[in-house]
Amino acid sequence: MSTASPSSIIPAADWQDHSGAFQDVLYHKAEGIAKITINRPQVRNAFRPLTVKEMQQALADARFDENVGVIILTGQGDLAFCSGGDQRVRGDSGYKDDQGVHHLNVLDLQKDIRSCPKPVIAMVAGYAIGGGHVLHLICDLSIAAENARFGQTGPKVGSFDGGFGASYMASVVGQKKAREIWFLCRQYNAQEALDMGLVNTVVPLEQLEQETVAWCRQILEHSPIALRMLKSAFNAGTDGQAGIQELAGNSTMLFYMTEEGQEGRNAYLEKRKPDFGKFKRQP
Ligand SMILES: CC(C)(COP(=O)(O)OP(=O)(O)OC[C@H]1O[C@@H](n2cnc3c(N)ncnc32)[C@H](O)[C@@H]1OP(=O)(O)O)[C@@H](O)C(=O)NCCC(=O)NCCSC(=O)CCC(=O)c1ccccc1C(=O)O
Secondary structure (H helix, E strand, C coil): CCCCCCCCCCCCCCCEECCCCCCCEEEEEECCEEEEEECCHHHCCCECHHHHHHHHHHHHHHHHCCCCCEEEEEECCCCEEECCECHHHECCCCEECCCCCEECCHHHHHHHHHHCCCCEEEEECCEEECHHHHHHHHCCEEEEECCCEEECCHHHHCCCCCCHHHHHHHHHHCHHHHHHHHHHCCCEEHHHHHHCCCCCEEECHHHHHHHHHHHHHHHHCCCHHHHHHHHHHHHHHHCHHHHHHHHHHHHHHHHHCCHHHHHHHHHHHCCCCCCHHHCCCCC
16 A cells, blocks of 8 residues: 655545555545545656556546545645656656556546546645646646745756647736746746746645645535536636537536436437427527
8 A cells, every 4th residue: 555755734634545556646535525646755746657547547536436526636745746757767759657658648637637527626835847737737726835836847858748738828827928937947936826827825835735625625515516517617718629528518417407308318218209398498
């Protein structure tokens, strides 16, 4: 079983361990909150293909667990949220797994986070750099500790994220700032990140989880369907056809839940003509 290294962040919930056989990830649940923690502090929580695969598995579990309403994504320890792809296993066309197969599977994880119908909150202590910065960026909310530092390194290390990392970043911080972040590869402190709208709030390191869990508890008081619709509505504006598909899929789900939608199914199964005449045409 995975173990956690010491941290000065005060635990804020009675977390139950669901890490199972995960090697690179810790996975906990409490009070309707799922917490996915990248557990590779020795490399500032850089991800390798296995890390990403386990994060996808944990995220899928959280998505399909009816008792979970909100998901926290974080990194183990005080020093880093995530420092991006593990450069030690970077091959010539992606990141190598134990079999030597090359992956860029963090792109799949990004899509999973965007399309998860539950709010995903990045809880950031220390560095969120490179692909790690993109991970926090694409979360619905980001809560930063005072020691958080943000930035891209792609053009320095021979990489770039031309997907969410470019266009979605520009929609969050503006075109000029996004180009500055990528072209100059500077690091930004938590206050600077707050000022440019990259994070929602900044708190002392020790209080990071308390604040994040307080936000989760407040979200959990609210309508799951309203939250789901809002997330997909926000994504529809930024995530292209995939974003529109999510919003449309949620509309279909809501229609299935109506008597009118069910009349079509029932009529088919009962081999009769559907009676849609009994339903009002709303103005
Ligand atoms: C994060 C740092 C700024 C932290 O600095 P510091 O606190 O001084 O610690 P260090 O002494 O540098 O690091 C400690 C220890 O960790 C190792 N380490 C840190 N980061 C990595 C890493 N990313 N890979 C491998 N190892 C790492 C470091 O070497 C040290 O080990 P020792 O054994 O003690 O030497 C600083 O560490 C730093 O700048 N790190 C590198 C950041 C970086 O450039 N990351 C990669 C960016 S590229 C990327 O993430 C691509 C991701 C991707 O898969 C992708 C693919 C396709 C499209 C888009 C993407 C995408 O961007 O998402």
